[in-house]
Amino acid sequence: MNKTLLIFRHEFLHTIKRIGFVVMTLVVPVIALLAIGIYQLVTTVTEPSAVEVTTIGYVDELGGFDGYTTQGAIEFARYDTRDEATQALTSGDISEYFVIPHDYILTGLVNRYTLEKQLETPPSMVAAIKNFLTSNLLSDRVSRDTAIRIEAPLYVVVTRLTETGDIASDQGGYGNAIVPGIFAFLLAFSLNFSASYFVQGLGEEKENRLIEVLLSSVSPRQLLIGKILGLGAAGMVQVAVWLISLPLILGLASATIGGFFSTIELPPNFVVLGIIYFILGYLLFAVLSAGVGAISPGVREGQQLALVYTLFAFVPLWFSSLLFVFPSSPIWKVLTIFPITAPIAMMLKLGVTDIPAWELAASIIILALSIIVLLFLSIKIFRVYLLMYGKRPGLGEIIRNLRNA
């Protein structure tokens, strides 16, 4: 067998047998399945019991708030004075009460009293009190249907059309962003772990001088390419497990939980671009790791140095909320074109908005060119520094040695 293939085989098998790799690969589908299972269990257990009705009190100092005392699962009990309401609260008859003061119409102010320490009034409670007040205020003035519409004035349903006026196959929305978002997150971790394994493996081989035995059998180029391919294949297995399990799990979630999960769909070209960006992203991180591993005297120094670029992979995730609000922000253009952030940024952006062809082309071309240039440099660094064990060289020394190499 070709020696590059032997190294590839060894690195691949060595990596997929690592406990960290197995855990990282299986943790996503297992946690998702567990979450669905727990949801099913909880809903089965809680289903038979009827929705618990909460009774809250109110004191109507303005007058006229007598009807509509049932709002969903909340019952409104009237008390004539604040003292009576306070007594009912402390004795446990009601969970809380509120007072509608004389000047409510002018101020809109309602005083709420509760025994619980809360950051703010729960939204469901605010909605129930608001609907109770609105219904009573509009009673006899408008029809019941109009009153209901005033309480809930709109549900926006968006339909995206193509330029020819047909309904677009890709409708966008959060349902479209969820899979690329999860994939981007996992890809960042996968690249991070792969880079870490690469630097660690090379560091160990340098520390125990196995590198000399390897280089007495194969060339630096064979060693480098075998390692990149072996670790890349392992990463591919990881991503494949996620890519295959993600739609299955989301399908299962959609069937069992429904709601938001049923709106989830894959953006067009997602799988193709996901694979392209995985491969390019992986190659970029691998060549960077090869260079870092070669100049580092041991595992620890290598991993510290690798943080410089592995942390960059997470930058698009830090800015992801900005993407959802301002998808066409120039920051996103920079992140999708800068090679180290491009794979993750592009996956995130793919789920949120359309990406112009020029941006996609620029991103892929710059990423590919960076890989070629860095591969060339890494092979040189590999040759020069693989057998140097002392102190890590400075940047000036590296540049000087590369010129002479």
Next chain:
Amino acid sequence: MSSIITCEHVVKRYDGVVAVDDLSFSVEEGEIFGLIGPNGAGKTTTIRMMMDIIKPDSGEVTVFGEKLGETTKNKLGYMPEERGLYKKLRVLESITYLASLKGMDRRLVPEKADKLLGRTGMLATRGKKIEEMSKGMGQIIQFITTIIHDPMLIILDEPFSGLDPVNTELLKDMCFDLKNRGRAVILSTHQMNQVEELCDRILMVNKGRAVLYGDLSEIKSGYQSNSVLLDYLGELGEVPGVSEKRARKDHIELVLDGKTTPGEVLAYLVKHDINVNRFEVATPSLNEIFLMEVGKHRE
């Protein structure tokens, strides 16, 4: 005998400093060759060039007359001074991987590995992880990985350091076996007694240059001193032609006057009925020669 590896006028510099300076030598089939020299003399750089791990700046290294390349790498076996294997791998996996990188058919490895593990008394460890083994055991495994593909030239860098006497003898026996099967063994070590015991020829390097090169016994005879070592019973008295007597632990050293030969001294002793237990022309040990040569170049 034909040359297995030949180095001709090999030069290597690092950052302008000459590590190996115009070194020429060859290693023949069926010999154990000592590569000796003080720390920083250029031994490791020379070995790395022989293994094609680094390229010489000038000069040429050939194996069986062929330039170094992927095929010649398979004919060589190398055990570096600082030893290590993949800690998480099992013994047989380690041997198989490293043997396959030397071009050996993976299917043939287990049988051969078992033979060598059996010979070294380590067959029971074949399924163990490297991290579970002692340093000495790991060293024997590494020796096995160095020779399993039956290389023509085996380079051993300080092979005996860290080994107990039993394993040291075992390794020596295996070196003699390799020699007897026509393989060449290069021994790089600071242990001069091992070199004297094992090596047929030596190359002593200092500051990147060859200081001594050739047959070990010839080199030693070139350092013959003008004295004889004598262990005897009886009264010696004055011996003609001896200018000085130096008492040693279990013998005396007779320094000759330069006109008298050792044979004449022996004839005198026999004639005067001195009971001679040991009579030996004094030659310095390799260690003394080493110190002498290295000291000479330090001055």
